Amino acid sequence: MTPQETAHRIIAANKYLTLATADRDGNPWASPVFYTPDGDDFYWVSRPDSTHSRNLAERPEAAIVIYDSQVPLFTAEAVYLTAYAEQVGAADLSRCAQLYSSRLPEQTVFEPEQLQEPAPLRLYRAHAVDASVLLNDGGPDLRVPISLRAGL
Template sequence: MTPEDIARRIIDANNYLTLATADREGRPWASPVCYTPDGGSDFYWVSRPDTRHSRNLAERPEVGIVIFDSQVPLFGAEAVYLTAYAEQVAASDLARCAAIYSSRFPELASFGAARLQAPEALRLYRAHVLEASVLINDDGPDVRVPVTVPV
């Protein structure tokens, strides 16, 4: 299995990513968000614009992302690491991106464009991947291998 195959398996098998943001002064913040991938180069999630991570994105759009299964046995972890540029999806692209986000699980079907703009409380966000790597479980020290985007 190639590193790209491992990354795709991890992305497809998990429901949450950990989004790492920082405020204007560089204070870090990490948040789990339910995501939908779009071909391995874009990831979508829904959040309120007044949450700490959303406010951070408005000031500083560079993010780190990790996707992993926290239920594997100790020392059995595999993970996908991403650096990305993230932003709230613009109104001009909202219908298309909301359709992508809501397509992954039946529970997300109600997240259409109308639910993701004023006067509603939630907004749709997108992270565009700039670089990616995968942590490979090889029964030794952590080994991270760069992978081609899209993963």
């Protein structure tokens, strides 16, 4: 399996990513969020007053890790991404809300009106600009860069 194929498998098999942000002063913050992938884009729903959302409003750079934390020692595989993230704007909200909802359980669907004022939640999108994969080779931390041109 190629590193690119490994990345696709990891992204498809997991439901949560760890989103790392920083505030204006560079103070780090990490949050787990349920995500829906779409190529090089990753969507999640959050409150705009949560720490990571406030951080992204000030500083759109983010780091993302997607991994299975339940595997035995030295068998982990992960996808590492650097990205730019933002709240999805009104022009894209309907399409992106439908896309995000496609990965949710059938009875859970977010309509655009649930993701804008006065509702408490918003839809966010991170666009990956760089990626690498942690490969399971029986030892610690072998990260291999992968091309985003082929799409995630």
